[in-house]
Every structure is written in structure tokens, then in C-alpha cells.
Amino acid sequence: MAEVTYSWPENHKARLIGKRVSRLDGMEKSTGAAKYTYDVNLPKQLVVRALGCPHAHCRVISVDTSAAERVPGVVLVHLIKAPKPGDDPVEIRADGTLLVAVAGETEAIAAEGVSKLKVKYELLESFVADHDLQAAEAKKRTKKAGGGIELDEALGEPGDDDDEEEWEEQKVQELFAQSKYVVEGNYGIDTITHCCLEPHGSTLHWEGDRLKVNLSTQNVSRTDDGYADALKISADEVDVHCEYIGGGFGSKFKPDYWGIAAAEIAKKAGRPVKFLLTRDQELKIGGNRPSGFIDVKLGADENGVVQVWDSHHWGTSGFNGSTVSVGNFPYVFRPKNWRRRATGIITDNEPSVAWRAPNHPQACAITQTAYDDLAAKMHADSLDIFLRNLENIDSPEKSLVYAEQLRIGADLIDWRKHWHLHGKGKRRGSVVEGLGIGIHKWGGTANSSNCLLKIHPDGGVESYCGTQDLGTGTRTICAMVLAETLGLPIEAVKVNIGSSTYPFSGASGGSTTVGAVSESHRRAAQEVLAQLFELVAKKLEVPADKLEASNGSISAVDYSGKAMSWKQACSLIGIQPLEVTSIYKRGDDSPLSSSNVAGCQMARVAVDTDTGVVKIIKMVAVQDMGLVMNRKTAESQVYGAMIMSIAAALFEQRINDPKTGAFINSELDSYRLPRLGDTGELVVHFHEPESERARGVIGLGEPPAISGGAAIANAVCNATGVRVPTLPLTPKRVLDALRTAKG
Amino acid sequence: MKNFEYAQPTTESEAVALLTEPNKEAVVLAGGTDLVGLMKRMVVTADRVVNICEIKSLQQIERDDSGSVWIGAAVCLDEFLDDRNTDQFPSAKQVIQGISSIQLQSQGTLMGELLRRPNCWYFREGHGLLADNGRMVNEGDNRYHAVLGNRGSARFVNASRLAPALITLGARVRVVGPAPDEEQILDLANLYQTPAADSELENVLQPGQLATHVIIPAHGNRLSAAYEVRQGEGPDQPLAAAAVSMDVVSGIVQSASVVLGQVAPTPWITNGAARSLCGKAVTEESAAMAGVAAVVDAMPLSQNEYKIQLTQVAVKRAVLKAAGHDTGGLDGPLPDEPSAAPSVESHIA
Structure with missing residues (x-):
């Protein structure tokens, strides 16, 4: 058999790829027929509720479980992060940390059991002022979090007798002295939570020594080792299953300690266990992303091209004391001379985890605002300043792509019509409006993925792959690729995903899944088709390389009448199914996928300067992503990402009580989120000239969630002429900034 | 949530009897949109829940x-x-x-x-x-x-x-x-x-x-309106709110009632705002003055001074709305869009 050359069909030949295909499971999801982990109930299951620590920083001295154990229907009480009698106290560093679990016959019984737990705490001083560097230093709550300096070679090198740091400081100051424009600013972005609609958790049971878990996870294939390590069993004794997941955003890669507790409780009780976090636990411990606050000084030449960047930023990732990664400062832009420093602040909060495009949205929001302030200082058009600074970016090969994307975005938002200098637009009563930009980047390399494809002698097609569908349409993409390749209608292929018993496929994180499953499914389908073509070629007496599969049949090009239906072709297989397992390893060179995208977003906002309320009028996203697989779900991805950006820019923030450290807005009635009426008009444009399409599939999940915040913040500044330094731009912050500017 | 008894009376007297049994803390359930959440959080831990929705009257x-x-x-x-x-x-x-x-x-x-x-x-x-x-x-x-x-x-x-x-x-x-x-x-x-x-x-x-x-009571020809300063379009609590009811004859306010919301432990009746409107025509200026009068006694806590301004705005806009005037703000046309009504200038300092 000839070696298979992997490729995508040419644009004009594609029937499904690049078209708008509705999700195969859309009806099940919208009618409630789809069973999420939260919906799974097992016979004789126990329901677990856990006590979250009510203090941000304390020691748990002892726990009296006797009253809880006496609640009718409580089956057992399990210590999670609490001392057994006689043990040393356990230090707790975050509000909501799960201390003790209670398993009962019903949720209400378990909750009542939790309310009867008596815990003795020793309160310790808490610290949550992540924005306040001085206070953190005074409390010895800081940690170095990296930094560095790079100066243009033309500036020379320090002499042998020079102190390197002093020499660098001198050069930096000289650069500022030579700058035509110098901008100093401070910016910030608060911690937000993942706020998954389906909380973290599992429903699980043991079959002998085998653990079977229904887990709300982004990582079906590789969560088993987390259970195995913690439970001292082997990964082959753990089966993980997840058909549907109600949101993960980077927070659902592991069993988590409450997942391990669920398995231990099930083992002890000898019964299935359902243990999902409550809403406030989900917000408190289910996941959050780091905050960042920055002091920036930049110097630019007469054209507004930044020549020197000097920044120090800080923030928190919780009690492990890091902040937004310093490596991306300033974001996308990379002046010839830069110095940057980061300080982590140790707060009494749950440690952060990956959040859609980890570090990028924050880096974008607190550095590209400084570039916009440069435009304001120069009385220049922000679009021109962004364009001019494309001569110094960290991926110079992308500068033309960014320029073209900015041009497209400007057309879509009617930039030239609506632009005015910062704070100099028309006013209607108390309302002003403005425009803003952000640009972003992302990798999006395809993850590893294997696919088992079976073609049955009766024509049936089924695939097995241990990937997962985060709601983004992965299942539909798998079916599209198979159906496209085999020339079948999409309904003719049966896609099986969501089980660790299927061939391995990588976790869905970092925008890697569509690339991964496209690789594995296209490869499997091309390989199986090549085998089928061999059989058909023999039967039809035509060369195999003249065969093509389309419209449910296999026919020979240039051989009139030489064709047979898919079913007839499959009958040639014999009595056993034809099986192929494809293997794609992340990083392998492939004509099917690649990486690295650019993108820009623009926002047009209105601001009521009497109330501080910001309203999105329109947002535009221009995004390259290589080959668009499913245009409909790809657009959905970008819409969702833009809405998340609006949420973080205007509404979302974790609010900690400044004295006790408690996370006080951890319910959806107080953790503010936008509604559809708050999103304005959203426009998505895929930048897909043939040169981009030819790059193959590139992940789309993260990039459109990055630059919207900067675009909105810059638009508010353009509208009001005043920088509201910290996101979210709440009415209070807008009014405070306006008042401060007035003096 | 604590276990509780559930009762579903069909008359008011049955409901009262169920609510007054000694040593049983009882709560009234109507729509449940607030109560159920409070029970789940164990802020409300009643022994008995009395659903009044089956009472015809x-x-x-x-x-x-x-x-x-x-x-x-x-x-x-x-x-x-x-x-x-x-x-x-x-x-x-x-x-x-x-x-x-x-x-x-x-x-x-x-x-x-x-x-x-x-x-x-x-x-x-x-x-x-x-x-x-x-x-x-x-x-x-x-x-x-x-x-x-x-x-x-x-x-x-x-x-x-x-x-x-x-x-x-x-x-x-x-x-x-x-x-x-x-x-x-x-x-x-x-x-x-x-x-x-x-x-x-x-x-x-x-x-x-x-x-x-x-x-x-029947409201006759009195004018009324409410204005809430809301951060977004969702059901989240407003940041400040005001409602007004006015008797206006020949363009002059004869009597008025102004009540503030979201600013005090009770709905806050502001006689000062009402008085400032009486005897005047409803204009930008008189509406803004009512807003100023409404917050004369306000005393901010450490982080909520902005609410005083929002309260003034809410009063001003409620008064304008009741009189059928453009309230300004984000509900109207944008600055570079044609305006259906005369422009409203800001009077808030």
C-alpha cells in the first residue's frame, strides 16, 4: 500500500470543513438530555457536602464530629484538611478550604451534618491587600517574581570596572532623557475566578479495586494518574468518564483534593459517592487567576515609537505568592530597550490556576494601556501609535499580519468616523464615547492525540478518542473530519469521546484540542480510506490513486461508471471491521496543523460620566487561526471570549474583606457578571487569506479572550480623557478617577 | 439546608395557625427566589416552611x-x-x-x-x-x-x-x-x-x-416614575435608586413624594427633595436641586462616597422621567447620533 500523504482538501472541494455546522449534541444540551457530571446519579449513592473554612488564615486545632455523626442519615464524616485527635493543628491559608466532609443519604442531610461540625480555630492575621505593595512589604508578604533587562547593543557594554546595575540604570535614564515623550502610569487588574457553571466535582464508585469516576474534567485521558498517585493504586485501575462539562477554562485538569476525598469516602463506605462543590466553594477554591498592578515608565521618539520600557509589577496568585508572569511585559510589543521586574505578594487566598490564556489578558490589560496613554499624551490617534509600534514586537514576522488585522478591525468598527482625541469627543449630556484597541498573540499547537477508527463491513463508522468536549464543539469537529474524509454525511459517523478507556488524547488546555483531534481523526480516516481504496481498486480494476470518496460512494476519477456505494465498498472488508489507530504526538511536524496566531480587538464604548456606568456599543475581533474547521463553533468561541473579556473589564472581581480576608462575593448574586444586554454588538472576523489557511489548524480557545480588556479600558480613556487605572472599570472606579482628575 | 416541615395551607387562617405554633420557627414561602438560597446557606434555618401560594385570596x-x-x-x-x-x-x-x-x-x-x-x-x-x-x-x-x-x-x-x-x-x-x-x-x-x-x-x-x-390607592393624574442606577442589564441590585410621585398643575409641582432605594436600611423618604420640587416647574435645574436636597444628610462610609452622587443622579432622573422629559444617561441616543429630544446637560458637580 502506498504511503498516505496527510493533507486537507482544497477550499473549493471541502464539503464540511470551513462551513457552518451545528453542534451534533446541541439539541441534547438545550433540552437537558445531555448528562453532565452533576446530572449523574448512581444507585445507592451517598451525597457529600464539605465544611469550607470560614477564615482566610487560621489554624484548625480540633474538630468534634460527634453531633454531625448523630444526624439521621449521615453515614460517615471524613477529615480532609483537619487534624485527627492528637495531631498537630493544620494551618489554613484560604477562605473556603475544605476541612471536613460529611457523607449522607441526601444532600440536605449531608449539609445538616456539616452544620453540626464543631471546629476549634486559632485565628491568625490575614493579608489580602494584593494591590498594596507597601503594605505587603511592611508585612513581609512579598517574593521576587523575576525580571530582567535588555538594552540595545548600540549602547555598548559596561566596562570591566563598571558596576553592571549602575551602568544599566545610567543607560536607562539616558534613554528617558533622550525620549521626546515620556509616559508614567499605573494600571491594574483584579483577581477573577473561573466561575464554572458546573462546579468542580465527581460522582464515582469502586468496582473491587477499580475506581470508576464521572468527573467534570478537561483532561479525560490523564486524570487517572492523579487518582492513582494519591490512592496508591495504578493508573490502569482508574477509569475516568466525562461526556459533557459545564465550563473549565483551565481549572479542571486534576482530580483535586476533594476528588481524592470522594474516592476515599466511597472506599470507606463501600458505596458510590457524589461530591460536587457548592456555588460559593466553586468560586472560592475552584479556580482563580492572578492579579497584577504595575508602575510603568516608557519613553518614545518623535513618531511615538517606544524606545525604552521600565516597569515594576506586583500582584498575587494566592498564598504561594506569585503574580502575572513577567515574561510578557510589555505585551506583544518589545521595545529595543526594556527593564522589567515583578514582585509576588503572598495573600491568604487559594492559589491561582490556569485561566484561559494564562497571564496574557492581564499582561495585555496593564501594558497596552500605557501605549494608549502615549497616544493620549501625543494628542495622536491610538491606532497610528499601535501601528507604528509594530516595528518593535516580540514576533517581528507577525508585524504585517497585525497591521492588516488592525486595518480590517478599523474598517469594521468605523474607526476613522468615530475617532476623536482622548477626552475631546462630542458629549450628549453626561454621555461621552470612545474607541480603544488591544492586540494579542497565542501559540495554539495541537496536542497529542490518538484515534481508533473502525469501519464495519456493513458500512458503519465509529471512532474512539479519549478527548473531551468542553462545550466548544470538539465532538462535532471529530465527526466533520471523518465525514469529510470518508465522503459521508456527518450523521453516518459515530464519534465516541470522553472516556479514559479510549485511545489517549491530550488535555484541553492552551487551545490545543481542535488541532489534536483534527490531526488524529484526519490521519485515521485517510489511512483507513487508503486501505479501502486498495480493495475497491482491485474490484473495479482501476488504480487506487484514482479513487475518491464523496457523496456516500467511492468512484474512480477519469473512469466513467467505475464506482460503488460506500456500503458496497465496505462489504469488501471481510467479516471483521477494518481498524486503524492513528497516533499524533505534540510537536511532530505536520501539514495538518501549526501554531502562533495574532489578533486584535477594538471596542467602542459609551460612558455616563454622572454615574460612571460604561456601556459597550460595539466590539470587533479580528483573528487568524489557520484553517477554520467549523465556522459556526469558531465564531461561538470568539463571541464567548469577547463576553468573558467584557466581564473581566467591567464586572468581575474577587472581593476580599480587608480585615478578615473572607471572600465576600462568592455567590452569583454578588459576583457580578454581564448579561446579554451588556455585550453590545459583537463582530467576529476571521483573517484567513490562503497563506493563513495553508498553515493548517491552530487552536482558537485562548487568543480571543486576551485583548478585549485592554481595548475596553483604552476606549473608556478615549471617551473620558481620564485613565481609570484598574479593571474592572466599575462605576465607583470610573467616578473616583473622574473626581481625581478634576482635582 | 436544614430539614424542615413543609405546609401548604389554602386559607389565610390556616396559614396564620401554621405560622404561630409554639416552639416551631416558621417562615413564609412565596416565590422562593430569595428564601431558598438563604436556607441553602443556612442563614435561615426554620423548622417549618409555609407555602402561601395555594391561598386563593x-x-x-x-x-x-x-x-x-x-x-x-x-x-x-x-x-x-x-x-x-x-x-x-x-x-x-x-x-x-x-x-x-x-x-x-x-x-x-x-x-x-x-x-x-x-x-x-x-x-x-x-x-x-x-x-x-x-x-x-x-x-x-x-x-x-x-x-x-x-x-x-x-x-x-x-x-x-x-x-x-x-x-x-x-x-x-x-x-x-x-x-x-x-x-x-x-x-x-x-x-x-x-x-x-x-x-x-x-x-x-x-x-x-x-x-x-x-x-x-387610585393615583388620579399624579405623575410617577422610578430611576435605578444599575451597573448592567442583569438582575443585580442597583447601586442607587429613587422613585417620585408628583401632582403637577399647569406645569407647576403642587405636591411630591420622593423615596430613595439602596441607600439606607429602610426605603428612605426624603422630604427635603419633595419640598424642593414644590411650587416649581420640572426643569433640569429643579430636578438636579431635588437630587442635591435628597442627600443633604448623607454620610458616606469609607468606600461608598460615590453612592451620594449616584443618589443625586437617580433623583434628578426620576423627576425628569415622571415629567416626561429625557433623563439623559445611557438610555438615550449616543453623542454622535441624532437626538429625538432636547439635549440634557449635566448638573452634577
Whole structure:
């Protein structure tokens, strides 16, 4: 058999790829027929509720479980992060940390059991002022979090007798002295939570020594080792299953300690266990992303091209004391001379985890605002300043792509019509409006993925792959690729995903899944088709390389009448199914996928300067992503990402009580989120000239969630002429900034 | 959630009997949009839950001989919106439309909305209404807390969005119990109180009492409107709110009632704002002056000074809206769009 050359069909030949295909499971999801982990109930299951620590920083001295154990229907009480009698106290560093679990016959019984737990705490001083560097230093709550300096070679090198740091400081100051424009600013972005609609958790049971878990996870294939390590069993004794997941955003890669507790409780009780976090636990411990606050000084030449960047930023990732990664400062832009420093602040909060495009949205929001302030200082058009600074970016090969994307975005938002200098637009009563930009980047390399494809002698097609569908349409993409390749209608292929018993496929994180499953499914389908073509070629007496599969049949090009239906072709297989397992390893060179995208977003906002309320009028996203697989779900991805950006820019923030450290807005009635009426008009444009399409599939999940915040913040500044330094731009912050500017 | 008894009476007297059994803490369930969440958080831990939605007399909207409209405690917000008898109360309808959640509108009841427990996060975290005699709020995050009526220990703001509008409309409340035949009719404003001790609630209802009806007198030609400063389009609590009702003859305000919401532990009646309107035509300036008068006594906490400005804006815009003027703000055309009405200039400093 000839070696298979992997490729995508040419644009004009594609029937499904690049078209708008509705999700195969859309009806099940919208009618409630789809069973999420939260919906799974097992016979004789126990329901677990856990006590979250009510203090941000304390020691748990002892726990009296006797009253809880006496609640009718409580089956057992399990210590999670609490001392057994006689043990040393356990230090707790975050509000909501799960201390003790209670398993009962019903949720209400378990909750009542939790309310009867008596815990003795020793309160310790808490610290949550992540924005306040001085206070953190005074409390010895800081940690170095990296930094560095790079100066243009033309500036020379320090002499042998020079102190390197002093020499660098001198050069930096000289650069500022030579700058035509110098901008100093401070910016910030608060911690937000993942706020998954389906909380973290599992429903699980043991079959002998085998653990079977229904887990709300982004990582079906590789969560088993987390259970195995913690439970001292082997990964082959753990089966993980997840058909549907109600949101993960980077927070659902592991069993988590409450997942391990669920398995231990099930083992002890000898019964299935359902243990999902409550809403406030989900917000408190289910996941959050780091905050960042920055002091920036930049110097630019007469054209507004930044020549020197000097920044120090800080923030928190919780009690492990890091902040937004310093490596991306300033974001996308990379002046010839830069110095940057980061300080982590140790707060009494749950440690952060990956959040859609980890570090990028924050880096974008607190550095590209400084570039916009440069435009304001120069009385220049922000679009021109962004364009001019494309001569110094960290991926110079992308500068033309960014320029073209900015041009497209400007057309879509009617930039030239609506632009005015910062704070100099028309006013209607108390309302002003403005425009803003952000640009972003992302990798999006395809993850590893294997696919088992079976073609049955009766024509049936089924695939097995241990990937997962985060709601983004992965299942539909798998079916599209198979159906496209085999020339079948999409309904003719049966896609099986969501089980660790299927061939391995990588976790869905970092925008890697569509690339991964496209690789594995296209490869499997091309390989199986090549085998089928061999059989058909023999039967039809035509060369195999003249065969093509389309419209449910296999026919020979240039051989009139030489064709047979898919079913007839499959009958040639014999009595056993034809099986192929494809293997794609992340990083392998492939004509099917690649990486690295650019993108820009623009926002047009209105601001009521009497109330501080910001309203999105329109947002535009221009995004390259290589080959668009499913245009409909790809657009959905970008819409969702833009809405998340609006949420973080205007509404979302974790609010900690400044004295006790408690996370006080951890319910959806107080953790503010936008509604559809708050999103304005959203426009998505895929930048897909043939040169981009030819790059193959590139992940789309993260990039459109990055630059919207900067675009909105810059638009508010353009509208009001005043920088509201910290996101979210709440009415209070807008009014405070306006008042401060007035003096 | 604690285990509880569930009762579903079909008459008011059955309900009162169920609510007054000794040694049984009982709570009233109507729409449940607030109560169920509080029970799940164990902030409410009643022994008995009494569902009043099957009581026929509480399901009606009726007009009596005097023209007053009686609205039963189990009437849902969307039923109020759809009923012709309530067309004369535009301010109340504006507030319900602003709640902008189909679930809350179709499941939440009018009386439930009036008696919604405070949204104060310290209260909802289980620290009680006063939260350590006000200390937690003073030293904590008080961005949404009271700027008026906050000189005692209470710092929360009353959660009802409808109460200001209904108070300006002269609404009263019929209350039955705790004795079997006991019945009284209160001014709605008097349903609310500022608790001075942890044992007190934000309303005056005693255990065993059931608020059965809201009674709104015929409104004649009075003008009314409500304006809420909302951060977004969702059902989140507004940041400040005002409702106004005015008798205007020949363009001059003869009498007015102005009540603030979301700024004090009770709906806040501001006689100063009302007085400042009387004898004047409704203009940008007189509306803005009413806003200034409304906050004369305001005293901000550490983080909520901005609410004073928002309150002024809410009053000004409610007055303009009642008079049929453009309120300004984000509801109108954008600066570079053609304007349907004369431009409104900002008078807020």
C-alpha cells in the first residue's frame, strides 16, 4: 500500500470543513438530555457536602464530629484538611478550604451534618491587600517574581570596572532623557475566578479495586494518574468518564483534593459517592487567576515609537505568592530597550490556576494601556501609535499580519468616523464615547492525540478518542473530519469521546484540542480510506490513486461508471471491521496543523460620566487561526471570549474583606457578571487569506479572550480623557478617577 | 439546608395557625427566589416552611369600591406587569421591568420582593444584620452599603426595589395574625424599620404575622416614575435608586413624594427633595436641586462616597422621567447620533 500523504482538501472541494455546522449534541444540551457530571446519579449513592473554612488564615486545632455523626442519615464524616485527635493543628491559608466532609443519604442531610461540625480555630492575621505593595512589604508578604533587562547593543557594554546595575540604570535614564515623550502610569487588574457553571466535582464508585469516576474534567485521558498517585493504586485501575462539562477554562485538569476525598469516602463506605462543590466553594477554591498592578515608565521618539520600557509589577496568585508572569511585559510589543521586574505578594487566598490564556489578558490589560496613554499624551490617534509600534514586537514576522488585522478591525468598527482625541469627543449630556484597541498573540499547537477508527463491513463508522468536549464543539469537529474524509454525511459517523478507556488524547488546555483531534481523526480516516481504496481498486480494476470518496460512494476519477456505494465498498472488508489507530504526538511536524496566531480587538464604548456606568456599543475581533474547521463553533468561541473579556473589564472581581480576608462575593448574586444586554454588538472576523489557511489548524480557545480588556479600558480613556487605572472599570472606579482628575 | 416541615395551607387562617405554633420557627414561602438560597446557606434555618401560594385570596389583583387596587401576596411580578388595573402605577412597572430576569419576574412575588432580605454580604455570610454592631461593615468592604440612616449599628441597605415606588404611591399593607382574627393595615413605609439590636429584623412583622396584600390607592393624574442606577442589564441590585410621585398643575409641582432605594436600611423618604420640587416647574435645574436636597444628610462610609452622587443622579432622573422629559444617561441616543429630544446637560458637580 502506498504511503498516505496527510493533507486537507482544497477550499473549493471541502464539503464540511470551513462551513457552518451545528453542534451534533446541541439539541441534547438545550433540552437537558445531555448528562453532565452533576446530572449523574448512581444507585445507592451517598451525597457529600464539605465544611469550607470560614477564615482566610487560621489554624484548625480540633474538630468534634460527634453531633454531625448523630444526624439521621449521615453515614460517615471524613477529615480532609483537619487534624485527627492528637495531631498537630493544620494551618489554613484560604477562605473556603475544605476541612471536613460529611457523607449522607441526601444532600440536605449531608449539609445538616456539616452544620453540626464543631471546629476549634486559632485565628491568625490575614493579608489580602494584593494591590498594596507597601503594605505587603511592611508585612513581609512579598517574593521576587523575576525580571530582567535588555538594552540595545548600540549602547555598548559596561566596562570591566563598571558596576553592571549602575551602568544599566545610567543607560536607562539616558534613554528617558533622550525620549521626546515620556509616559508614567499605573494600571491594574483584579483577581477573577473561573466561575464554572458546573462546579468542580465527581460522582464515582469502586468496582473491587477499580475506581470508576464521572468527573467534570478537561483532561479525560490523564486524570487517572492523579487518582492513582494519591490512592496508591495504578493508573490502569482508574477509569475516568466525562461526556459533557459545564465550563473549565483551565481549572479542571486534576482530580483535586476533594476528588481524592470522594474516592476515599466511597472506599470507606463501600458505596458510590457524589461530591460536587457548592456555588460559593466553586468560586472560592475552584479556580482563580492572578492579579497584577504595575508602575510603568516608557519613553518614545518623535513618531511615538517606544524606545525604552521600565516597569515594576506586583500582584498575587494566592498564598504561594506569585503574580502575572513577567515574561510578557510589555505585551506583544518589545521595545529595543526594556527593564522589567515583578514582585509576588503572598495573600491568604487559594492559589491561582490556569485561566484561559494564562497571564496574557492581564499582561495585555496593564501594558497596552500605557501605549494608549502615549497616544493620549501625543494628542495622536491610538491606532497610528499601535501601528507604528509594530516595528518593535516580540514576533517581528507577525508585524504585517497585525497591521492588516488592525486595518480590517478599523474598517469594521468605523474607526476613522468615530475617532476623536482622548477626552475631546462630542458629549450628549453626561454621555461621552470612545474607541480603544488591544492586540494579542497565542501559540495554539495541537496536542497529542490518538484515534481508533473502525469501519464495519456493513458500512458503519465509529471512532474512539479519549478527548473531551468542553462545550466548544470538539465532538462535532471529530465527526466533520471523518465525514469529510470518508465522503459521508456527518450523521453516518459515530464519534465516541470522553472516556479514559479510549485511545489517549491530550488535555484541553492552551487551545490545543481542535488541532489534536483534527490531526488524529484526519490521519485515521485517510489511512483507513487508503486501505479501502486498495480493495475497491482491485474490484473495479482501476488504480487506487484514482479513487475518491464523496457523496456516500467511492468512484474512480477519469473512469466513467467505475464506482460503488460506500456500503458496497465496505462489504469488501471481510467479516471483521477494518481498524486503524492513528497516533499524533505534540510537536511532530505536520501539514495538518501549526501554531502562533495574532489578533486584535477594538471596542467602542459609551460612558455616563454622572454615574460612571460604561456601556459597550460595539466590539470587533479580528483573528487568524489557520484553517477554520467549523465556522459556526469558531465564531461561538470568539463571541464567548469577547463576553468573558467584557466581564473581566467591567464586572468581575474577587472581593476580599480587608480585615478578615473572607471572600465576600462568592455567590452569583454578588459576583457580578454581564448579561446579554451588556455585550453590545459583537463582530467576529476571521483573517484567513490562503497563506493563513495553508498553515493548517491552530487552536482558537485562548487568543480571543486576551485583548478585549485592554481595548475596553483604552476606549473608556478615549471617551473620558481620564485613565481609570484598574479593571474592572466599575462605576465607583470610573467616578473616583473622574473626581481625581478634576482635582 | 436544614430539614424542615413543609405546609401548604389554602386559607389565610390556616396559614396564620401554621405560622404561630409554639416552639416551631416558621417562615413564609412565596416565590422562593430569595428564601431558598438563604436556607441553602443556612442563614435561615426554620423548622417549618409555609407555602402561601395555594391561598386563593392571595392570588388576585382586584380593585375595590374606592378605586384602590389590592394585590395579593402570592401575585407574581409579571402578573402585576400584565394587569390593566396597575397601568396607573408606571413607576412600579418600570422597576419590575428593570429587574430584567424572566425567572425573577415570573417566579418572584410582589410581597416577596417587598420583604426580600438584605443583600449585605456580611448578613448573607451569616454575621447577622448588624454584623458585629456595624464594625464589620465599617472596617470591611462597604462599597454597596448605606449612605443614609447609617448612624446606628445598621449599615445594610434595604433590598426591595419596589418599595420606594410603592411608598410614593401611598401603598399600604394588610397584615393578619398572630392572633386568629387579628388584622391591621399599615402604611408600607411603616412596614420597614432600622434594627437597633441583633434580635430585630428590617421589617416590623412579628412571628406569626402574614402580610397578605398591598393596597395602592387610585393615583388620579399624579405623575410617577422610578430611576435605578444599575451597573448592567442583569438582575443585580442597583447601586442607587429613587422613585417620585408628583401632582403637577399647569406645569407647576403642587405636591411630591420622593423615596430613595439602596441607600439606607429602610426605603428612605426624603422630604427635603419633595419640598424642593414644590411650587416649581420640572426643569433640569429643579430636578438636579431635588437630587442635591435628597442627600443633604448623607454620610458616606469609607468606600461608598460615590453612592451620594449616584443618589443625586437617580433623583434628578426620576423627576425628569415622571415629567416626561429625557433623563439623559445611557438610555438615550449616543453623542454622535441624532437626538429625538432636547439635549440634557449635566448638573452634577
